[in-house]
Amino acid sequence: MLRKTLIIFTVVTSMSICTALSAQSFNEWKIIHAGTLLADARENVRTEQSIIIRNNEIVEVRDGYVSPNQVNGAANAKVIDLKNQFVMAGLIDSHTHILGQQEPNRRELRVTRSSQFSTLMGVEYGMRTLRAGFTSIRNVGGDRNAIFALRDAINQGVVMGPRIKAAGQGLTPTGGHGDGGGFRDDIFPHPHSGVCDGVAECRKAVRTQIKYGADHIKYVATGGVLSMTATGTGQQFTDEEQIALVQAAHAMGRKVAAHAHGKIGLEAALRAGVDSIEHGSYLDADTADLFVATGAYLVPTLIAGHTVERIASERPAFYTPEVRQKALEVGPVMKAALRTAHEKGVKIAFGTDAGVNDHGTNAYEAVLMNEAGMSERAILISATVNAADLMDLTDIAGTIEAGKDADIIAVSGNPLENISTLLEPQFVMARGNEINLDVPPVDLFPWPNI
Numbered sequence: 171m172l173r174k175t176l177i178i179f180t181v182v183t184s185m186s187i188c189t190a191l192s193a194q195s196f197n198e199w200k201i202i203h204a205g206t207l208l209a210d211a212r213e214n215v216r217t218e219q220s221i222i223i224r225n226n227e228i229v230e231v232r233d234g235y236v237s238p239n240q241v242n243g244a245a246n247a248k249v250i251d252l253k254n255q256f257v258m259a260g261l262i263d264s265h266t267h268i269l270g271q272q273e274p275n276r277r278e279l280r281v282t283r284s285s286q287f288s289t290l291m292g293v294e295y296g297m298r299t300l301r302a303g304f305t306s307i308r309n310v311g312g313d314r315n316a317i318f319a320l321r322d323a324i325n326q327g328v329v330m331g332p333r334i335k336a337a338g339q340g341l342t343p344t345g346g347h348g349d350g351g352g353f354r355d356d357i358f359p360h361p362h363s364g365v366c367d368g369v370a371e372c373r374k375a376v377r378t379q380i381k382y383g384a385d386h387i388k389y390v391a392t393g394g395v396l397s398m399t400a401t402g403t404g405q406q407f408t409d410e411e412q413i414a415l416v417q418a419a420h421a422m423g424r425k426v427a428a429h430a431h432g433k434i435g436l437e438a439a440l441r442a443g444v445d446s447i448e449h450g451s452y453l454d455a456d457t458a459d460l461f462v463a464t465g466a467y468l469v470p471t472l473i474a475g476h477t478v479e480r481i482a483s484e485r486p487a488f489y490t491p492e493v494r495q496k497a498l499e500v501g502p503v504m505k506a507a508l509r510t511a512h513e514k515g516v517k518i519a520f521g522t523d524a525g526v527n528d529h530g531t532n533a534y535e536a537v538l539m540n541e542a543g544m545s546e547r548a549i550l551i552s553a554t555v556n557a558a559d560l561m562d563l564t565d566i567a568g569t570i571e572a573g574k575d576a577d578i579i580a581v582s583g584n585p586l587e588n589i590s591t592l593l594e595p596q597f598v599m600a601r602g603n604e605i606n607l608d609v610p611p612v613d614l615f616p617w618p619n620i
């Protein structure tokens with residue numbers, strides 16, 4: 171009887187939450203007065219514009235400052251004054267791990283934290299990301315059950331957060347970058363759902379992730395920095411395995427992101443037909459030509475290299491010796507790789523590897539990209555139009571125009587002249603919802619002085 175009461179209570183409670191959250195389904199109008207508007211990062215800015223929003227969607231962008239009674243049916247519209255701001259489309263991060271971030275006890279957490287708790291941490295980290303101006307993210311590997319639940323809850327409006335496109339578990343060969351080296355099998359099960367060896371297992375692993383809800387597939391073409399094995403950053407999956415992974419994913423309509431540092435493994439991934447290379451640390455001019463030939467995006471993740479190099483230098487005991495050495499080697503080369511790729515015309519999609527860096531610091535990637543030689547405009551394109559294209563979000567995100575979701579941010583100053591203005595968004599709207607930015611940061615896991 172008690173159980174039945176609890177179920178009824180739960181149903182009623184969740185129904186009332188849904189009702190509150192679906193207020194958007196009513197006819198709610200907002201009009202943003204934008205002093206400067208960069209509606210499409212590829213185009214010129216326009217001044218004194220009005221963005222007319224109904225529920226979650228942009229209805230129209232009009233010249234001049236429009237009042238509510240000038241818009242049919244919008245007499246009760248809320249007017250949002252951004253006349254002194256630079257207004258643009260919400261930013262998009264193509265490479266996050268939103269369920270966690272580097273913490274001193276991260277090894278223990280991998281085996282002690284439940285999927286449910288990870289989902290709830292994802293809500294908090296998602297809000298930090300959203301408040302930083304990122305209204306969409308592509309998650310590229312993590313606890314499958316946790317990330318799909320978080321994605322669905324956000325996308326259905328049950329909780330607020332950035333729109334999420336999610337891979338399930340990242341795919342890795344046995345002993346590879348994603349295989350959780352350093353744990354006993356009875357503590358960290360092997361094989362887990364992301365491990366596959368040989369063509370047949372690789373196909374099955376892709377199909378399994380898709381079966382449970384993956385929007386795209388992530389695999390590790392080469393070794394990586396934060397795996398606790400001294401296996402370098404060279405090729406891990408064979409050419410044949412990579413071809414099988416990509417074909418299986420594309421056959422089911424899913425794009426593929428390949429983590430790749432070393433040149434040989436990176437080029438194998440490009441030849442296999444991946445849609446994006448994550449990191450790309452040791453690419454050279456020839457690799458860049460291959461990018462251009464295949465049309466793949468590079469997702470540079472400079473802030474990840476910057477972060478691991480800084481931690482390895484400043485906190486020698488933080489990483490295991492294997493990880494520390496890789497961090498000190500890989501961190502410093504990533505900017506030069508981006509410079510080479512950009513100069514050769516490789517398509518760049520903004521992405522951080524957030525989770526390596528703290529969630530909410532995503533925009534610092536833009537500052538590092540600028541230091542690597544990308545223009546402010548190229549960076550803004552990478553973080554809006556290009557990332558939307560890579561994530562198949564072009565129909566609803568990446569620009570401010572009629573028919574798209576109202577994902578809108580504003581900054582003081584002009585990011586086309588000073589990219590660091592992105593570090594402090596003054597206004598964030600996600601799918602028509604204004605996000606409260608006046609929230610003190612919560613240090614959930616204060617780092618001991620190690």
Ligand SMILES: [Zn+2]
Nearest residue numbers: 265267310523
């Ligand atoms: Zn990553």
